[in-house]
Amino acid sequence: MTATSGFSLFRRRNRSIIPGFGLTLGITLTHLTLIVLIPLAALMLRPWDIGLSGFINQVTEPRVLAALRLSFGTAFAAAAVNAVFGLAVAWMLVRYDFWGKRVVDAIVDLPFALPTAVAGIALTSLYAPNGWVGQFLEPLGIKVAYTPLGVVVALTFIGLPFVVRTVQPVLEELDTELEEAAACLGASRLETFIRVIFPVIFPALLTGFALALARGVGEYGSVIFIAGNMPMVSEIAPLLIVIKLEQFNYAGAASVGIAMLILSFAMLLVINLLQRWTRRWAGV
């Protein structure tokens, strides 16, 4: 009896006009469990075959460390490049009307749609020392294909739409009155951008950066063609996992996977906290 009245009290206090909380929560949890949590749990359990010391041995191998450094370093560099140029593309698409705008808008999504292997092969043939672009870079002493720089190029290609598509809607919603107000108060165009526009779009830019970064860390298809895959130099961590699998070193492969998982999670968490801080004005 007491339990029932306690329950009804609980219900009353949590009454909401938006229905379906229980249903939505159920679906969300089931979906996340099946699609995300169970596979990740399996991954976490795998290396226990070799114990904690075995795990540490596996991930501190110089070859593994080099691969992790390459994967995260290039993904970070590519996301940074995309943050700058993706913002420029989004700005142009939102702010200006020009002939062929729709086409440019559609081109932005191509890296989403194109099979990544195709992109990798195309980029490799372009940037190879005898390729269309590579032949001009060769005399300057710049090698792109089969180097870490090539990895950055591939990841930049893959990550562009993430930045553009997250920044675009925020830019579209930006009230032009804000810029007019700044102009009336004496701010120059540059000042208006830095002090009025950029702080408002920065959280979205950070989201785009995080998505591009996460995608870059996990990218496989396009990179293996352009990277050259030399151990210690241009071998990315996902490829190393595949190599370990092919050698039937399942625990080793899972160890690298877990290391990537932990690093990615930590990075995304930091970005998320940073984003919350940059949006501290938004909520009460």
Add this chain to the structure above:
Amino acid sequence: MAPNWPPLPAAIDGNKPMSINIKNLTKRFGGFAAVDGIDLDIQSGELMALLGPSGSGKTTLLRMIGGLDYADEGTLLIEGQDATLSEPHARRVGFVFQHYALFRHMSVFENVAFGLRVSRRKPKVSEEDIRRRVTNLLELVQLAPLSGRYPNQLSGGQRQRVALARALATEPRVLLLDEPFGALDAKVRKELRRWLRDIHKGMGVTTVFVTHDQEEALELADRVAILNKGRIEQVGTPAEVYDNPASAFVCDFLGGGTRLECVVADGAALIAGARVPVVNQLPPPGPATAYIRAHDIDLAEPGEPGTLSATIRLIQPVGPQLRLDLTLDGRMVEAVLDRHATTTPLSPGQAVSLRLRRANVYGH
């Protein structure tokens, strides 16, 4: 409870208000002339209302004065200097936007300080001076305790006051306000209206505001310019434009009351055969339109000469007023009587005699 506003500062040092002269100003969007050859002189220190329905060009005119839109034709002089093409900041104009356009990622304090921190401001204002001036302004708008809040955490009236403080921080010579009270509820509106008038009086800055609310314009402004379809219909003091509307549009827009068909003949206007006193210039003989305000209708003794017979349809006591909907010659007429002075018992369906005290009559 009446708000207890702090005393206002005298005119800001070295901040003489400016006169504005507008000649033949025109702005087209596509083929449509939003502002169509407007001439308007605004005196130094004046509080001027631009009044008109939506699409009348009033906001476009205000934006051109502020330098946010540029005229296709015509000239704009601020204190005798050609400002037609100068940039907003060069005009030293403060602009308050309809939706305030506050910087939502900045605190109230930083919003107000923005205009003092920009690099164009020469000489540079010291941090100490910024603090002092912003604090003074926030006290003026009664928001000093909220200086650390973000705009999202403020009510509409508070945001409006931040926007005003921000515009005043740069010591403008001209203050421009676009529908300043449009988005506020009636009580806050009334309060802010009185307060804006006080600020204007205290600082003496030339002020132009846009509104579609005739009551607001008549209550607040020194002079009112009534716009229609990109042109000015009439400019005058509130009493002038209310008492002597220059056109049927102005009359209608300023609460013209009921529109009735009438006939002009022998130097008089006749409604349903009865003579009505006409206050404006009588149009040429022929059919015309008469506007009778609800306050200008009295009940009369039946059969008195010069009265009209009507039927009461609805009686609504509203506060001190008694509002009547009447049928006169097949047309709906609104009348407002003093509730306590009306001693005759009235009921719907009753036939009454009306005396029209005054009418404005315009030819077709």
